[in-house]
Amino acid sequence: MIEQVLNRRNLTLAYRKVVANKGSAGVDGMPVNELYANLTKNRQRIESENRQGKYPPKPILGVEIPKSNGKTRLLGIPTVTERFLQQAVGQVIAIKFEVEFEDYSFGFRPNRNAQQAVLKAQDYINSGYQHIVDIDLKNFFDEVDHCTLLHLLYRKVKCPITLRLIRK
Numbered sequence: 001m002i003e004q005v006l007n008r009r010n011l012t013l014a015y016r017k018v019v020a021n022k023g024s025a026g027v028d029g030m031p032v033n034e035l036y037a038n039l040t041k042n043r044q045r046i047e048s049e050n051r052q053g054k055y056p057p058k059p060i061l062g063v064e065i066p067k068s069n070g071k072t073r074l075l076g077i078p079t080v081t082e083r084f085l086q087q088a089v090g091q092v093i094a095i096k097f098e099v100e101f102e103d104y105s106f107g108f109r110p111n112r113n114a115q116q117a118v119l120k121a122q123d124y125i126n127s128g129y130q131h132i133v134d135i136d137l138k139n140f141f142d143e144v145d146h147c148t149l150l151h152l153l154y155r156k157v158k159c160p161i162t163l164r165l166i167r168k
Helices: 008-021 032-051 080-098 114-126 146-156 160-167
Strands: 061-066 072-077
Touching: 008 032, 008 080, 032 080, 032 160, 080 146, 080 160, 146 160
Parallel strands: none
Antiparallel strands: 061 072
């Protein structure tokens, strides 16, 4: 699977998505507009380290952001290079999990959005359904048992190198 992650087409798509999403610099201070130059200079090393399972990710930058209720929320900001690799891995893994999602599931799925979810809910209401369940995954990754989550990943992702990269 690591070869699918590091496939040129997959990496190009990951690069484009990271650039389109913009975002802040991580602990290394590198902005998104410097990602291309960084990858041009370091692509072979990054790919080689990933193939060998020896890629050393940088720490996450913690930033507190204000919430509407006056409190703050800790936001973790990975480096742009880490976001690029996360995107590349996510694109490959998503294909494996997509077939298991129900048609009425809209959250964080390719080619689906909140507007489509609202339209689907309206269809259900117009069909006579009286209950809609909205689940907010607030703090999910803070609360989820990561061992259980990794176990679910192990069932689909058989590549030890890709799993090591995900764990890092």
